[in-house]
Amino acid sequence: xxIKKEIKVLLVFAAVFLGCFYLPxxxxxxxxxxVEALQLTKWYARQHVLLCLIPAFFIAGAISVFINQxxxxxxxxxxxxxxxxxxxxxxxxxxxxxxSCTVLPLFGGIYRMGAGLGPAVAFLYSGPAINVLAIILxxxxxxxxxxxxxxxGAILFSIIIGLLMHFIFGKEEQRRCDAQPVxxxxxxxxxxxxxxxxxxxxxxxxxxxxxxxxxxxxxxxRSLSSGKxxxxxxxxxxxxxxLVFWMRVRAWKVVATAGVTALLGLAFPETPMLAFAAGVVxxxxxxxxxxxxxxxxxxxxxxxxKQILPLLFVGVLVAGALLGxxxxxxxxxxxxxxxxxxxxxxxxxxxxxxxxxxxxFATLTEVPILQGLLGAGxxxxxxxxxxxxxxxxSLPNMLVIRQILGTKKTVVYVLxxxxxxxxxxVVFGTFFK
Amino acid sequence: xxxxxxxxxxxxxxxxxxxxxxxxxxxxxxxxxIEKITDIKRIMxxxxxxxxxxxxxxxxxxxxxxxxVEQIKSLLS
Numbered sequence: 461x462x463i464k465k466e467i468k469v470l471l472v473f474a475a476v477f478l479g480c481f482y483l484p485x486x487x488x489x490x491x492x493x494x495v496e497a498l499q500l501t502k503w504y505a506r507q508h509v510l511l512c513l514i515p516a517f518f519i520a521g522a523i524s525v526f527i528n529q530x531x532x533x534x535x536x537x538x539x540x541x542x543x544x545x546x547x548x549x550x551x552x553x554x555x556x557x558x559x560s561c562t563v564l565p566l567f568g569g570i571y572r573m574g575a576g577l578g579p580a581v582a583f584l585y586s587g588p589a590i591n592v593l594a595i596i597l598x599x600x601x602x603x604x605x606x607x608x609x610x611x612x613g614a615i616l617f618s619i620i621i622g623l624l625m626h627f628i629f630g631k632e633e634q635r636r637c638d639a640q641p642v643x644x645x646x647x648x649x650x651x652x653x654x655x656x657x658x659x660x661x662x663x664x665x666x667x668x669x670x671x672x673x674x675x676x677x678x679x680x681x682r683s684l685s686s687g688k689x690x691x692x693x694x695x696x697x698x699x700x701x702x703l704v705f706w707m708r709v710r711a712w713k714v715v716a717t718a719g720v721t722a723l724l725g726l727a728f729p730e731t732p733m734l735a736f737a738a739g740v741v742x743x744x745x746x747x748x749x750x751x752x753x754x755x756x757x758x759x760x761x762x763x764x765x766k767q768i769l770p771l772l773f774v775g776v777l778v779a780g781a782l783l784g785x786x787x788x789x790x791x792x793x794x795x796x797x798x799x800x801x802x803x804x805x806x807x808x809x810x811x812x813x814x815x816x817x818x819x820x821f822a823t824l825t826e827v828p829i830l831q832g833l834l835g836a837g838x839x840x841x842x843x844x845x846x847x848x849x850x851x852x853x854s855l856p857n858m859l860v861i862r863q864i865l866g867t868k869k870t871v872v873y874v875l876x877x878x879x880x881x882x883x884x885x886v887v888f889g890t891f892f893k
Numbered sequence: 894x895x896x897x898x899x900x901x902x903x904x905x906x907x908x909x910x911x912x913x914x915x916x917x918x919x920x921x922x923x924x925x926x927i928e929k930i931t932d933i934k935r936i937m938x939x940x941x942x943x944x945x946x947x948x949x950x951x952x953x954x955x956x957x958x959x960x961x962v963e964q965i966k967s968l969l970s
Binding site: 529530533556562564565566568569570572573574763766767860863864 | 901902904905906909933934936937940941942943944957
């Protein structure tokens with residue numbers, strides 16, 4: 461018998477026993493936080509998964525399959541036009557960083573083998589913030605203003621930070637890699653117009669399925685809202701046609717799916733989710749049974765779902781337990797939150813961006829956490845500051861960045877990110893209350 | 894003896910590529926050893942910007958995408 465191993469087991473038992481012995485069941489705050497965690501999870505499941513997340517996964521999958529990433533990489537290579545490369549680097553995160561784990565290798569590559577420090581930093585900053593899934597979920601859960609502010613802020617500030625880094629360290633000799641960059645080969649792709657229309661259709665489905673008229677909405681908005689399922693259906697029909705004519709999907713499969721979806725929609729007009737679900741299932745079956753691009757599309761969408769859903773599920777549970785739903789308290793008293801990051805003072809914004817810079821957020825979990833914080837009294841300015849500094853930086857990725865850039869540049873980069881996030885928080889918070 | 898190297902920081906796509914490479918080598922019945930390179934500096938020494946990437950005997954064959962088993966088989970034979 462290995463005594464060390466047995467003692468380890470004993471220690472685990474003891475820890476579990478003590479945990480159960482002092483389990484705070486019965487304390488109102490603890491009991492309440494469990495209820496809040498479950499309530500928040502239920503709310504997400506009902507409101508966001510079917511109509512928002514699933515179409516978003518399909519869009520993310522389509523980006524990684526249908527968009528020619530090699531053509532984007534050309535603008536970030538060693539021979540690229542410097543001015544152009546800044547612009548491309550700041551927005552290319554949408555296309556290149558659909559999976560957050562590719563951000564750091566790309567950043568290192570652009571710095572050492574490609575367009576250089578400035579564009580690399582611009583890419584590093586905006587990449588994690590402007591991937592489609594992040595923007596869609598931010599806009600849906602936290603509101604359109606924050607969603608747009610996040611995307612615009614990330615792009616603008618990435619250019620500013622990139623330029624500043626370029627001017628501060630421009631004179632230093634770059635330790636370039638000897639290796640020649642291996643550019644992914646150009647794949648033959650469909651005409652740009654087709655790809656554009658295809659994405660416009662997917663985004664149309666996403667937008668109109670989630671369309672909601674506010675209370676003070678104008679008449680146009682209202683009528684759009686009542687007809688939203690017809691518009692969504694129109695986009696779905698367009699998608700069906702594209703599948704048949706451009707992707708060479710068998711027509712009968714598409715017609716069968718459209719038929720079932722339309723029937724369900726007409727039979728149960730009160731629960732449009734039923735028809736939507738039928739459409740999604742049909743689309744999955746169609747793409748799974750058609751070799752080539754359609755199946756690749758499904759595979760990569762499914763890959764995103766597998767990667768992100770478990771993280772998001774845990775993130776929502778934890779955020780619910782700690783912070784509760786808006787208007788309800790979780791484990792952390794709302795008073796603490798509103799004292800630390802309430803209002804729109806410089807200090808609140810600075811605190812939010814500093815905390816965001818060091819904290820690690822698993823992909824997309826920043827959204828439920830921020831929702832909780834906002835509900836507990838966080839100001840909108842500090843919320844944006846956290847959104848800008850948060851996903852772009854974390855302690856673990858600072859360490860990797862340090863390996864690539866060295867200590868001095870990394871410190872300057874972190875300081876710039878925190879400063880810029882603070883400033884944009886203050887500005888945003890002054891205009892949106 | 895083929896040396897298969899999978900370059901990537903450990904995301905699901907890299908794992909998928911490693912699985913596919915292993916399956917391809919087994920189907921062909923060639924002797925192989927597989928190495929996963931997760932250190933970002935070593936990945937860059939290969940000149941790879943887009944992960945996941947596959948190198949055979951030290952030469953980068955594909956980057957930025959997950960090759961299918963069939964594609965890897967045609968690379969190996």
